[in-house]
Amino acid sequence: MSGHGQTLGDRLAAARHVIDGSTVNKAVVKATTHEVGGPKKKHLDYLVQLTGAPNVNLPELANQIVERTRNSSWVVVFKALVTCQHLMIYGNERFLHSCASRLQLFSLQDFNDRSNGQGYEMSAYVRRYARYLNEKSASYRSLAYDFTRMRRSSDGQSFKTMNTETLLKTVPVLEQQLCALIDFDANSEVLNNAIIKGAFILLFKDLVRLFACYHDGIINLLDKYFEMKKAQCKKGLDIYDRYLERMDKVQQFFKVAEKIGLDQGDTPDFKSAPASLRDALKEYYESIDGMSLYYITILFFRKKKAQKRGCKKSGTVSPTTPVSQSERDRVIEQEKKLYEQFSKNKQSHSLNASHPVSSSNGVSLMGSQPATPAAIPAGSVSQAIQKPAEMKPVTNDLLDLDMSGQNTLNNLMAVHTAQQQQQNQNIMAQFNQPAAAKYVEPAAAQPVYDKPNATDLST
Structure with a gap:
């Protein structure tokens, strides 16, 4: 009699709960009968109202739904899962809290209905559906909020405003x-009965909200990527790689939703992200320690060539712009000379600082002029450390990325270049200021030199 309306067992179970006076259990039994068809709307609406009632034991409601999943019929189990997700979406959030309080909501990884061919086929989707509901409750247990209930506004807790540390913990x-x-993986041919179709509709509603949060998180991640530390960049790059891998499955899910007639207005317009963007992120991670000096130097030579040609307009150099080998060797050689000169000046300055110090008018107390470190040639570095031309901000919609990758890549690297230039400018300003020599008061008991008189100081 399974699959052909309410069975005698369904009627007896409902009557037993009427005698017990448990309206909650009766409503659950009525919503999860053996009849092949989705749970009736009147029963679902009543259960939704119960989740908001103050005198209803919600853990008992969750336990009753879990108890119905121990039935051997795929119809009863599938309808119990649909009822559970319906209450998670439309019911009071306290119901989801009650489900998350259980260590594992459903234990259906070995469920299999071998009564008929349809039951054997639907059992696979029952297991996948139960796994998603377990992950949904586990996410709430881990973060204490539901992704599908989050607002996309910039106020409060949102993926658009999360800091780097919170973002890297929440996105996984x-x-x-x-x-x-998306592992539910149902095609339009399998959606041939009201139960699995109802489950697919609820999953589609969750996917729209989850993908919106996921999309906002990736945009925020790209915006903060060039400010992260190397360990954080590694996590961010892994997240972006997984995002690109899941895009095909998400797009396939939305195509199935369109075939069965769901609202096409909820389906986003998918566009593939340019491969150059991923390459730039990987290149930045691999050379994050010594990349800033290279890009600043390249920027300097590009601007210098533009000035010689009389070009008034100067732009930001993209990290993927090809550079000739001769130009790269010349840049590296010049930077080595600047670094060696700076090291010598710094070493000579540290040696002079260890000798007896000069007096207030700048004459050495030993009769010699104090040595001052030579300033680093500012003609090359100071011009390189200039504020680049103002670029457009990073786009807020990853799906509308330029397919060529040039605009997005230039904008992202322009933000990083400007920040690195500001840091290098501060560092070079500190190096160009000679440190004042410390005055050490000689010990009276052990004079090192004769104290000069006023006449010697004046000369």
């Missing part, structure tokens, strides 16, 4: 839930 949790959802 979101990825696990999103991965469990």
Whole structure:
């Protein structure tokens, strides 16, 4: 009698709960009968109202739904899962909290209905569906909020405003839930009954909200990538790689939703991100320790050539711009000379500082002139450390990235170049200021030299 309306067992179970006076259990039994069809709207609406009632035991409601999943029929189990997700989406958030309080909500990884061919086929989707609901409750248990209820506004807790540390901890949790959802992997041919179709619609609603959060998180991650430390950049690069891998599955899920007639207005317009963007992120990570000096030097020579040609307009050099080998060798050689000269000046300055110090008018107390470190030639570095031309901000929609990759890549690297130039400018300003020699009061008991008189100081 399974699959052909309410069975005698369904009626007896409902009558037993009527005698017990448990309206919650009765409503759950009514919503999860053996009839092949989605849970009736009147039963779902009643359960949604119960989740907001102050005198309802929500853990008991969750336990009753879990108890119905121990049935051998795929129809009852599938309808119990649909009822559970419906209450998670439309019910009070306290119900989701009750589900998350369980260590594992459903234990259906070995469920299999061998009563008929349809039951054997639907059992695979029952296991996948239960896995997603487990991940949904685990995400709430880990972060204490539901991704599908988050607002996309810039106020409060949002993926658009998360700091780097919180973002790198939250996005992986979101990825696990999103991965469990798209692994449902149902095609339009399988959606041939009201139960699995109802489950697919609920999953589609969750996917729209999850992907919106995921998209905002990736945009925020790219915006902060060039400010991260090397360990954080490694995590961010891994997140971006997984994002590119999941895009195809997400797009396939939305295509199936369009085929069965779901609202096409909710489907985003997918565009592939340029490969050059990923290459730039990887290049930055691999050479994060010594990259800033190289780009500043390249920028200097580009601007110098533009000035010689009479070009009034100067732009920011892209990190992927090809550079000839001769130009690169010349740049490296010049930077080595500047570094050697700076090291010598710094060493001579440190040696002079260790000798007896000069008096207030600049004459050495030993009768010699104090040595001052030579300033670093400012003609080359000072021109390189200039504020680049103002660029456009990074786009807020990753799906609208330029397919060529030039605009997005230049904008991202322009932000990084400006920040690195500001840091190098501060460092060079400190190096150009000679440090004042410390005055050491000679010990009276052990004079090192004769104290000069006023006449010697005046000369």
